Amino acid sequence: MFSNNGFVISLTLLIALMASITPMPLNVDAFRPDWVLIVLVYWCLALPNKVNVITAWVMGFILDVLLGSVLGVHACAMALSIYIVVVNFQKIRNFSVWQQALIIGVLSAQYHLIVFWLQRFLSDAVFLSNYLYPVITSIVLWPWVFLLLRRVRRHFHIK
Amino acid sequence: MNPIFNQGTSPAQRLTLVLACSIALIFFDHKMASFETARGYLQSLVSPLQYMANAPQQMMTWASENLVTRQQLMKENTSFRENELFFHEQSMQLSIIRQENERLRSLLSSPVRGENKKMFAEILSVDSDPYSHQVVINRGANDGVYEGQPVLDEKGIVGQILHVGVSSSRVILISDISHAIPVRIQRNGLRLIASGSGQIDRLIHNFVAHSADVKKGDLLVTSGLGGKYPEGYPVSRITSVRTDESREFATILSQPEAQINRLRYVLLLSKEKAFNPALLNKTKSKKGVKL
Numbered sequence: 472m473f474s475n476n477g478f479v480i481s482l483t484l485l486i487a488l489m490a491s492i493t494p495m496p497l498n499v500d501a502f503r504p505d506w507v508l509i510v511l512v513y514w515c516l517a518l519p520n521k522v523n524v525i526t527a528w529v530m531g532f533i534l535d536v537l538l539g540s541v542l543g544v545h546a547c548a549m550a551l552s553i554y555i556v557v558v559n560f561q562k563i564r565n566f567s568v569w570q571q572a573l574i575i576g577v578l579s580a581q582y583h584l585i586v587f588w589l590q591r592f593l594s595d596a597v598f599l600s601n602y603l604y605p606v607i608t609s610i611v612l613w614p615w616v617f618l619l620l621r622r623v624r625r626h627f628h629i630k
Numbered sequence: 631m632n633p634i635f636n637q638g639t640s641p642a643q644r645l646t647l648v649l650a651c652s653i654a655l656i657f658f659d660h661k662m663a664s665f666e667t668a669r670g671y672l673q674s675l676v677s678p679l680q681y682m683a684n685a686p687q688q689m690m691t692w693a694s695e696n697l698v699t700r701q702q703l704m705k706e707n708t709s710f711r712e713n714e715l716f717f718h719e720q721s722m723q724l725s726i727i728r729q730e731n732e733r734l735r736s737l738l739s740s741p742v743r744g745e746n747k748k749m750f751a752e753i754l755s756v757d758s759d760p761y762s763h764q765v766v767i768n769r770g771a772n773d774g775v776y777e778g779q780p781v782l783d784e785k786g787i788v789g790q791i792l793h794v795g796v797s798s799s800r801v802i803l804i805s806d807i808s809h810a811i812p813v814r815i816q817r818n819g820l821r822l823i824a825s826g827s828g829q830i831d832r833l834i835h836n837f838v839a840h841s842a843d844v845k846k847g848d849l850l851v852t853s854g855l856g857g858k859y860p861e862g863y864p865v866s867r868i869t870s871v872r873t874d875e876s877r878e879f880a881t882i883l884s885q886p887e888a889q890i891n892r893l894r895y896v897l898l899l900s901k902e903k904a905f906n907p908a909l910l911n912k913t914k915s916k917k918g919v920k921l
Contacts, residue, residue, distance in 0.1 A: 489683040494755050497830070497891045501760070524641055528648040532655075536672045537679065538759040539792070539800050542665060543655030550648045557641045590761040593660050594808055597828060602760055 476629040480522065483510055483620065484530060492537050501601045504608040505579050507534060508552060512575060513620045515556045516564055518629065527553035541593055548585035552578045572613040579609040666793075670771070673795030680766055680798060684754050746860060749773060749898040751781075754798055763789075763803040763830065765893060770797040778858055780899045786864035786887035787811065787852060788896055803890055804865065805830050813865050814853040818843055821853055824865055824884065830891050833866050835882040840873045844882055860899060 487506040495503060507530050514522035531549030535542050555578065556563060563574060583602055590596040623629075639647075659665045751767040769775050771794050779791040781801050789803040802809055807828040814821045820842060824833040838844065848868045854861030866884035873880045 485679075489679060492680065492755050493683045494687050494753075524644040524648055528651070533676065536669075536676050538762070539764045540759055540762055541656055542659040542669075543652040546655070547649060547652035550645060550652065554641055554645045586761070589656070593656070594761070596761050596807060599760070 476627070477521070479623065479627050479629055480514055480518075483514075483623065487511075488530070488533060488537065491534065501604045502608045503605060504612045505582060505605055507531075508549065508579060508582055509575065509609060509613060509616050510620070511549070511553055512556050512578065513617060515553055516560050517620075517624055519557055519560045523557055524550050524554050540590075544586055544589045544593075547589065548582045551585060552582045555581075568614045568617055571617070572610045575613045576606050576610040579606045669793045670795055673793050673798065673800060674770070677766075677770075677795055677798040680755050747900040747902045749775075749900065751896050751898055753893050753896065761807070761828070763806040763809075763826065763828070763890075764792065765789075765801050765803065766798055767801055767896060767898075768798055769898065770795045770799050772796055774900065775799050775898060776900075779901075780859045780863075781896050782863060782899065783888045783893060783896050785889060786866070787859060788888045788890060788893065790858060791898070801896070803830075804833065804886055804888075805890060811859060811865060812853045812855040813850040815844065816849045816851050816864075817845075820844065821855070822850065822882075824850060827883075831885050832869075833884045833886060835884065836879065838880045838882050840875065840880050842880065844868060844871050844880070846871055849887075850884060 484507070487510040490506040491503065511522065511527050511530060515527075528546045528550040531546030532542065534545040534549070538545065563571060566574070580603060583605065587596065587598060587602055591598075749769060751769040754766040754768050767781075775791055775794050777791055777794055781788045781790060787804060789801045789806070789809065791799055792802040793800040804811055804824065804826055805828070806826045808826070810823050810825040812821065813824050822835045822838060822844075824835060827834045835844075846868050850865045850867065852859040852861055852863045852865055864887045866886045868882065868884045870883045871880060872882075
């Protein structure tokens, strides 16, 4: 994990974390894609022996601290979403990129719904349809992130 | 080498472990609030990330501030000069009125209101989490920020400090669903509570009787009850009053005065009084008389 490979993986995850907290105008902010989830899904599909549920949980925990939500909410949602990928990685790998994008959409929707359910349970949040806007942007973003990260992986020979 | 067969713990085992951890964390953080101190440390740990995430935006603002024409600057300068004259005149009036007010209050033997110490801060990042309305500012425990400190912008109350890190801290906004602030109507002194609604441009006032004298356009100011916020700062303006007799209470909504969705600089008020020599002399002389 502390070798060069691990370093590149953590760097991409760090950039994803930063992208998910950079300040944005309010009406664009609702469409912010789930950067961390997408990057984690890529690494899970490519290297399931390196990136797993526990990595996802840790990233979710950092996200909780960064976003100031109740500790464990994003961690729990992230771990559950990544678990589905980890269990089915061999099937998902063989899909075309656009089919994978649809799966990302389902995962992202599930992630946001779990976060909403937990928040609803904790603090009476009311559901607004714009909580699911990130699903659309995540679907659109997946092919590009996939191609970019595949290039990164091949360039650095991460195995 | 990649093992062909999965060794060690299975994903399901990992998931159970991790879910148990999350449930424990949620329980201890939300129900017992036992992570308050740990949160401070975590906040300081991730603050470099926040500074880094904020860097592109700061670069943009730096560029836009540096790339202005001479004409624009001159125009701005004249408008600032006009404003300064205007404010100076007002402040002259204000100092006389303040002295008069202090004298009257001391005659009435009510406590003299000193000036609060203020601190300037810049917004570092705004949360993308739609369930909590919070921002992070670039002042922390090193600058003397404390939990519960009121935060305002030039128009009105913004919120209060939630968690304090070493060099950054987190502000909960008045529009957050878990936040409420005691207010009164400036026109007639009627007391209300402004609760956050989770929407940035809306506060809700619960438990107001149908007969209460509330009108659209009324300004709500902090009432100073509860001891968190000092008295008399504007909070919001009533946008709608609906008295549906079939319901138990009137439905009253208001819009925050502070421009919460375009915050950049904020002011922190502190409980410590700013040093005021005139006030000090007065209290001394008073003591002397008593002795």
